[in-house]
Amino acid sequence: MxxxxxxxxxxxxxxxKKGFVEWFADTSxxxxxxxEVRAEPHQLPEEVRAPEGWHxxxxxxxxxxxxxxxxxTRRAPDAVRVGxxxxxxxxxxxxxxxDLPGVTVASLYLPSGEVGTDRQDEKVRFMGEFxxxxxxxxxxxxxxxxxxxxxGDWNIAHQQADLKNWRANQKNSGFLPEExxxxxxxxxxxxxxxxxxxxxxxxxxxxxxxxxxxxxxAFDNDSGWRIDLHVSTPGLAAKAVKGYVERAAxxxxxxxxxxxxxxxxxx
Numbered sequence: 001m002x003x004x005x006x007x008x009x010x011x012x013x014x015x016x017k018k019g020f021v022e023w024f025a026d027t028s029x030x031x032x033x034x035x036e037v038r039a040e041p042h043q044l045p046e047e048v049r050a051p052e053g054w055h056x057x058x059x060x061x062x063x064x065x066x067x068x069x070x071x072x073t074r075r076a077p078d079a080v081r082v083g084x085x086x087x088x089x090x091x092x093x094x095x096x097x098x099d100l101p102g103v104t105v106a107s108l109y110l111p112s113g114e115v116g117t118d119r120q121d122e123k124v125r126f127m128g129e130f131x132x133x134x135x136x137x138x139x140x141x142x143x144x145x146x147x148x149x150x151x152g153d154w155n156i157a158h159q160q161a162d163l164k165n166w167r168a169n170q171k172n173s174g175f176l177p178e179e180x181x182x183x184x185x186x187x188x189x190x191x192x193x194x195x196x197x198x199x200x201x202x203x204x205x206x207x208x209x210x211x212x213x214x215x216x217x218a219f220d221n222d223s224g225w226r227i228d229l230h231v232s233t234p235g236l237a238a239k240a241v242k243g244y245v246e247r248a249a250x251x252x253x254x255x256x257x258x259x260x261x262x263x264x265x266x267x
Contacts, residue, residue, distance in 0.1 A: 002267050004105060005029040005246075006151035006228060007260035008211070012037045012068075016048050018255035023246075024051070029262065030074050031100070033107035033151045037068030037093070057082070059107075061093025068093040069107040069152070073100065084133040089126055097137075097150075102267060103236060104141050108152030113173035120173055123155070127182050134192050138233060147236035148194070153211075153258065154229045158183045158196065161206050162226040174227065186231065195237035197230040197263055208245040211258045219251045228261045239265045 005027060009015040012034065024032075024047075032054075041049050041058045050056055054072045059082045061067040071080070077098035083090025084097075097106035110130070113123035134150070141148045156179045157163040169175040186192035202208060209224025218224065230243065246260040 002031070002103070002265045003029045003262060004031040004033070004149060004151060004230065004265065005260050005262040006033040006035070006107065006230065007246075008035040008109070008153040008228060008256060008258035010036055010256040010258060011039070012044060012048060012070075013039050015255045016045050019253065020255045021045070021047055023255065023260075024048070029072075031105050032072040033105070034070040034072070035068075035107060035109035035153045037070050038065050039068060040064075057096055057098065059083075059093055059096040062091040063093075066093065067109055069096050069109050071096050071098050071105070071107050073098060073105075075100065084130065084137075086129050086133075089129065094126070095130075099144075099146065102145070103147045103149055104137065106137075106148075106150040106152070108150050108154065110153065110155045112155045113179075115171065115173050115176070123173070123179075127179075131182065131185060131192060134186065134194065138193055141233070147233045149197075149230060149232040149236055150194075151228075151230050151261070153227060154183070154231070155227055156180065156183050157225050157227055158187075158199075162199075162209075164206070164209070164221075164223040164225075174225065193233070194231045195234050197232050197237050197240045198226075198243040198261065200237055201240060201243040201263075208247075210245055210261055214257055219248075219254065228258055230261065230263045236265060239267060241266045 055076045057071045057080045059069050079099040082096050094109045111123040113120040160166045210228035212219040212224040243263040248254045
């Protein structure tokens, strides 16, 4: 069995002070993928930077205090790669991947975007380059006899079932028609060729949501978005036996505005 958990920590130094350390000590995950770390490794507490029993790859952004991804694995990876060959994005702290027996696992933090700004243009450029990488990665992994799993904050809700207030968000970044169509391409055979693992496990439900705004009573009302995904090749998706969101019991117990998303794969 391989248990993989992904979570946007919304600043790992802050999360460590709010309960992440205690959650991390109790996790049963074999692989942990973090996004929005927003720190250099030397700025992190020792129990987070280099915890005993874990092999850790930190990929901070060149821009201080922004983005940043990390991969924690209980066994040593066969290889690790930061970035995906992009001159613009390889130092942006948005992608790291590791080869494990039979599977390449990646942590992705796709840009959030904002309609009518340069941030949305950046998101569109990233999406274009990343879809091309996904095809290359899938082909390379297949040649090596590996499956592919890309977990992380994809910053796009694919379907109406993936956000509570979808009607009010149709002109907002994260639920734009062109973004949703791009994600459809990720899940189309012959294009991205991947599967939305948690949606495949829970095909007829709203959510399960993974992000709730800190504003208002979004968390208490479960007015959320499902934007943190496990995206895998079909062979691995078929081996997923359980997928769930580790939602905090109360608003006060949250250590991020996102919740961890965990999937158990029967390899």
